[in-house]
Amino acid sequence: MASSIPLESTSFVGRRSELRQIGQELTSHRLITLTGPGGVGKTRIAIRAARAATRRFPDGVCWADLWPLQGDGLLLATVCDAVGLADHTARTPAAALCSWLADKRLLLVLDSCEHLVDACRDLLADLLTAAPQLTVLVTSRQPLDLVGEGVTEIGPLPYTGDNDALALFTDRAGRAVPGLRPTDPRYTAAAETICRRLEGIPLALELAGAQLAHSPVERIAERLATRFDTLDGDDEPSRPPRHRTLRCAIGWSHELCTPLERLLWARLSVFRGTFDADAAGAVCAGGPLTEEEVRTALAGLSAKSVLSREGPRYRMLDTLREYGRLWLGELDEAAALADRHAAYFVDFGRRAERGWLGREQVAWYRRVADAHIDLCTALDHLLVTAPERALELSAAIGFFWSCCGHLHEARDYVARALAGQRGASRARTRALWALGIAVLLQGDLKRADELGLECSRAARADDDAEAALQAGYLIALTHLMAGRPMSAHAVAEQVLGPPPDAPFDSPGRLRCHLVRIFALTGLGKFTEARAEATELRRGCVRRGEHWTRSYTDYQLSLISLFQDRPEESAEHARAMLAAKQGIGDKFGIALGLDLLAAAVAARGDGASAARVYGTGQAIWRTVGHPQRGTPELRAVREECEQRARRAIGDAAYTEAFRQASEERTGTVLARILAGEL
Structure with missing residues (x-):
């Protein structure tokens, strides 16, 4: 099993004592929780600690990002993905996960658990019991309160003397201003003031360092001094001081953004996972923010460390997303953005389905994988607000998910969408097929056959030729997996009809040709199967399928x-x-x-x-x-x-x-x- 520790895009500063302590904790506890306020650097420390501990765990280090999850519905699926489990059985995901980890000596890292504390507590209680050699490292703003949990509190960086806070700020300032002279006494005095005002909180220091691209360090120190003098008399005395400091630093960074950057920051909070520029433009453009201005604002937010880049995709830290979500509420745009987000992913599903049969096929599998958490978010929204569109989206991506190991999500979402929209429609017929594929791959041949027949009846009622082909593929494949190649061949022949035939006319027709080749092989007709397979493969190569x-x-x-x-x-x-x-x-x-x-x-x-x-x-x-x-x-x-x-x-x-x-x-x-x- 390969380790999946995230890569670090910026340099790591300090934290030697914390890393030593965590290293010791990993030898004496099976559950270690790093606690501390948002922005203090828990994730970065966990990355370093996990990488340093890799050799201790022969089955690897598995990292699960929990920050994109809106509720606990996808917690098990996220952890299963992290440990490499793509279970095709009808077992519950919890049972499959416990069985899979039972003999593993690995380190599981759950990053950002604070919004799922109860669910994580219950899951880890089961996993640590079922898997006696499993070790878990958690980052959270609060402990899980499990028996045997080792808690390490992560505080800010030291910010007096020759300190790590100053080193971090200077490193980030140097990225913003190439050629910066950190030995200049005026720079040092101003930078020390900034570090002291921001109390050594890493996220606050990174945001401040990025501002050097637009203002001299002395001006930044002066603005912070003015702002924090105001903070001393604010109306939130119940908020812990460090929380107030970070909130103030984020607010200050927000004020230094252009109006369009602030608007985009708020609107981007609708995304739960990473996103690309096209998705940002489609969902967030509107009013004064055109799609072209979205791209300009993305660059500005990246330069100010509000967004980070992961290849062609962007990510916003959850602490900054929370702030953006507050402003989205102030703008009274939360409901509208949720609708636009869902509408974008319905269109995304349509384009993915159209692109399946062609040169972009592999790219679409990757795009669907990258957008997984936002597709689930869109489906959750549509199941409540627009069930017919939830049916369409679940049908469009169900086959992608079934092929990539997300069988439980495919079955769950398609079944829920079908239950919420019982009237006959072409989307319903396609959803029946998608559900049939999922249950077939889970080994439920009887239910798959039933769904195939129901799909076939609906296709005839709708006079839907493509749905009839898809239904034929499902029925024939079910016969094949039950060891009945003659029946499979008969079904494929019936739905394909007499020659001449064009295999690449549609996805359903292509799949039926494939299942006929499988049936010929199963019947021992090797010469005929070989000729058909060779010809079909040649066509796939020409088309990039x-x-x-x-x-x-x-x-x-x-x-x-x-x-x-x-x-x-x-x-x-x-x-x-x-x-x-x-x-x-x-x-x-x-x-x-x-x-x-x-x-x-x-x-x-x-x-x-x-x-x-x-x-x-x-x-x-x-x-x-x-x-x-x-x-x-x-x-x-x-x-x-x-x-x-x-x-x-x-x-x-x-x-x-x-x-x-x-x-x-x-x-x-x-x-x-x-x-x-």
Whole structure:
């Protein structure tokens, strides 16, 4: 399992004593909570502490950002994603997570738990009981109050003498003003005043340092002095002093923004996760803020450290988002922005669905993954305000989610949308299909068949040709996974109709062609299946389509294996793996690894076969259904595994398999794709 600690985009200053203390806590407690007010640097310290502790945890360090979550509905899904669990079973996510972590020696980091304290407390009580070698590091503005919890309070940076606060401010000032002379006595005096006024709070210092791009340091110190003299007599004496200081510093930074930057700051608070410039423009433009001015204001907010960049995407710290949300309420725009946010993601879903069959397919899988938390936020809003649009959006992204391991969310959201909108419609028919795919991949073949038939009836009633093809694909795939290739072939033939036929006319037609190839292979008609798969793959390559192409490679690999061409089989299996890794399909990766292992064993390399099988087993465990739904592979897999054992002996095979199953899968996959195994 690979570690997922966030990268640091800026330098780290000080905190040596805190890091030593946390390092000691990690050896004596299984739950350590870093507490302190917003903006004090808990997340940055947790990143450093987690990275320093990596070697202690052979199963890795798994990081879960909880700051985007609006409630506890996606808590389990977020933690499952963090630990690499893409469960395809019908178990509850909690049961699957406990089972997955039971034998793991890993460090789980939950960042920003303060708004989910009760839910995190309940979850961690279960996880720490079920997984005796699990260690958890939490950041929160308050402790979780669990038995055995070690609490480390994170305070501001020292700001007197030769101090870390001054070092941090100077570092950030130097980023804002290249060529800054920090040894100038006038700079030092003003900078020390700023650090003292801001009480060493890192976020406040970063915001102040960014302002040097617009004002000299002496002017910033003077403004702060005036502002804090006013603060001494404010009307919020009940607010803790450091909270008041940070609030004052954020407010001061807000005042130094242009009017359009302030407006954008407020409107951007509607996003729960990261976002790109196009999304910001579509959701936040309006009134005096045009889409072009949104891009200018994004640059301004980034320069002032209100936003941070993560590649082409932007992120706003939750403390700053909270402030923006307050202003959004003052502007009386919260409801309107929530509507616009949801409308944008409905359109996003439509574009993703249209883009599935083409050169942007892989890019759309990544965009859907990046927007996951905001898609869920939009669906939650629409389920209350516009159920028919919730149905449309859930249907549009359900297949993406099912392919990328978000089966529980796909099933939950589509089912809720269907329950809220019972009238017949084309969106409902598509949603029935999306739900059918999700339940099928969870192993509920009976329910999938029922949904396929219901979808087929609705498609006929609507005279919807594409829905009829999608329904046929679902029904045929259900027959295949139940081990009935003849029935699957008959269904595919019926919905496709007589030739000539154009596979790339629509996604449904393309999928039906694919399932027919699977059925031909299952029926032992290898020559016919090979010819169809080769032709379909050629069309996918011309159009830049990856999902179907990966499964044609799967079929060509399997057929080559049956026809005693192991080198060719291995080549196609690797091509499948590359495509599946590109869209994050763990189920497909596990299938491909099993097939590659069989091909490697068939060519006589028992040691490599054992390692590939072991890696496949590790990924199957994250899916929860070892070798399910592939009856055509079971016999050849067993035969090739026996051949590998004979080649190197049972003991050597078992040891190579064990080592690979415990190694980090990302490392082994990279070697496999490079042709080293």
